[in-house]
Amino acid sequence: MSTGVRLGHPRSWDFDQVLFWSVIGLVVVGVVFIYSATVQNAQFAAPLHTRQLVWAAVGLAVLAAAAALPINFYYSTAYLLYALGLLLLVAVMLFGGGDGSTRWFDLGGGIRFQPSEPAKVATVIAAARYLSGRHVDFRRIRDLALPVLLVGVPFLLVARQPDLGTAAIFPALLIPMLFWAGMPVWGLFLLCSPVLSVVTAFSPWTWGPTLIAVGLVLWKSRLPRWVLVLVLVVNVVLGIVTPMVWEGLHEYQRQRILTFVDPQQDPLGAGYHVIQSTVAVGSGGLVGKGFLEGSQTKLNFLPEQHTDFIFSVIAEEMGLLGVLVVMVLFGIVLYRCVRAAAEVKNPFAGLVIVGTSGILFAHFVVNVGMALGLLPITGLPLPFITYGGSHLVSQLLMVGLVLGMRMRWMEY
Numbered sequence: 199m200s201t202g203v204r205l206g207h208p209r210s211w212d213f214d215q216v217l218f219w220s221v222i223g224l225v226v227v228g229v230v231f232i233y234s235a236t237v238q239n240a241q242f243a244a245p246l247h248t249r250q251l252v253w254a255a256v257g258l259a260v261l262a263a264a265a266a267l268p269i270n271f272y273y274s275t276a277y278l279l280y281a282l283g284l285l286l287l288v289a290v291m292l293f294g295g296g297d298g299s300t301r302w303f304d305l306g307g308g309i310r311f312q313p314s315e316p317a318k319v320a321t322v323i324a325a326a327r328y329l330s331g332r333h334v335d336f337r338r339i340r341d342l343a344l345p346v347l348l349v350g351v352p353f354l355l356v357a358r359q360p361d362l363g364t365a366a367i368f369p370a371l372l373i374p375m376l377f378w379a380g381m382p383v384w385g386l387f388l389l390c391s392p393v394l395s396v397v398t399a400f401s402p403w404t405w406g407p408t409l410i411a412v413g414l415v416l417w418k419s420r421l422p423r424w425v426l427v428l429v430l431v432v433n434v435v436l437g438i439v440t441p442m443v444w445e446g447l448h449e450y451q452r453q454r455i456l457t458f459v460d461p462q463q464d465p466l467g468a469g470y471h472v473i474q475s476t477v478a479v480g481s482g483g484l485v486g487k488g489f490l491e492g493s494q495t496k497l498n499f500l501p502e503q504h505t506d507f508i509f510s511v512i513a514e515e516m517g518l519l520g521v522l523v524v525m526v527l528f529g530i531v532l533y534r535c536v537r538a539a540a541e542v543k544n545p546f547a548g549l550v551i552v553g554t555s556g557i558l559f560a561h562f563v564v565n566v567g568m569a570l571g572l573l574p575i576t577g578l579p580l581p582f583i584t585y586g587g588s589h590l591v592s593q594l595l596m597v598g599l600v601l602g603m604r605m606r607w608m609e610y
Contacts, residue, residue, distance in 0.1 A: 234489060283319075349369055375549050484519060504584075555600075558593065
C-alpha cells in the first residue's frame with residue numbers, strides 16, 4: 199500500500215471547524231456541570247472544574263500535535279505505537295494501582311494516568327494499518343485472525359485489571375472497522391455470534407434459537423466446511439462454559455449484572471446508583487430544575503455525579519432540552535467523523551477515523567444507557583464531559599487524528 203503521497207499541503211480551509219467547535223462545546227458543558235456537581239460538595243477539597251480546564255488545555259495541545267503529523271507518520275509507526283500501548287498495559291498490571299484493581303499509574307499530586315486510554319487509540323491505528331492492506335481477504339481465516347488478535351490482546355490485558363467496561367471497547371471498535379474494510383454483514387454476525395452465545399447461554403430457550411440462527415447463516419454463507427464446524431464448536435463451547443465462568447466472577451461483577459436486571463433487589467447497595475440516577479433524570483422534566491438546583495446532586499443522593507453519572511446531573515438541572523443539546527452536539531461530532539472517513543482518499547486514514555468514531559460512539563451509548571438504567575454500570579466516561587484527565591486527553595487526541603486526516607483528504 200502506498201501512503202503519504204501528497205497532492206498538495208494540508209489546506210487551512212479543509213479544517214473541519216464544525217467538528218472542532220462541537221467538541222469544544224461538549225468540553226465546555228463538561229466543565230460547567232463538573233462545577234455544578236462538585237462546588238457544594240465538601241468531599242472535594244480542590245476545584246475539580248479547574249483541573250478539568252487544565253486537562254482540556256493539555257488535550258487541545260495534544261489535538262494540535264496529532265493534527266499536525268502527516269498520515270504517513272501514523273502508518274509507518276502503527277505497530278510501534280501498538281507495542282508501546284501493550285507495554286504500558288503490562289506495566290500498569292505490575293506497578294499500577296486502583297480501587298481493588300490495577301488501572302492507572304499514580305504520578306503524584308493527585309495526577310493519575312490510565313494506560314488503557316492511549317492503548318485504545320494505538321489499537322485502532324494498528325488495526326487500520328493491517329485492514330488497509332491491498333491483499334486482505336475476509337474469506338481467508340488468517341486475514342481475519344490477525345485483526346482479531348490485535349484487538350484481543352489488549353482486551354485480555356484490560357479485562358485482567360479488571361476493567362470489563364473498558365475492555366469491551368476494544369471489540370466494539372473493531373466491528374465498524376471490519377465493516378468499513380469490506381466485511382459483509384453476515385460475516386460480522388458470525389464474528390459476533392460468540393457474544394450472543396454468552397449472553398443467551400443461561401437458558402436453553404434463548405441459547406437454542408441463537409444456535410439455530412448461527413447455523414442458518416453458516417449454511418447460507420457457503421464457507422469451507424472446516425470454518426462451519428469451527429464456528430459452531432466455538433458457540434457450543436461458550437454456551438457450556440459461560441455459566442461456569444459466571445461462578446468465577448468477582449462478587450461485585452456479578453452484582454452489577456444482577457442489579458442491571460433488577461435494581462430493586464439491592465436498593466441500598468449495588469442498585470442504589472441506578473435508582474438514584476433514574477430519579478435524577480426523571481425529575482428534570484422538560485426544562486430541568488435549574489443550574490445548581492438539582493436536589494439529587496446537591497444532597498449527594500446521586501453517587502459519582504462528576505464522573506459516571508454526569509449525564510444525570512445535566513438531565514436533572516437542564517431537563518430534556520439540555521439533554522437534547524448534548525445529544526445534538528455529539529451527533530454532529532459523529533456525523534462529521536463519518537463524513538471525513540468517507541471523503542479521505544487514503545484507506546488507512548478512513549479506517550483510523552472509523553475506529554476512533556467507534557470508540558466515541560460506544561462510550562456515549564454505554565454511559566447514557568447506564569444513566570438511564572438501560573445498560574449495566576461499567577464506569578465508561580461520557581466523551582468530552584466526564585471528569586478525568588486521561589480519557590479527556592485521549593478523546594481530544596482522537597479528534598486531532600480526525601481533523602489532521604480530514605485536512606489531508608487528497609493524500610492516498
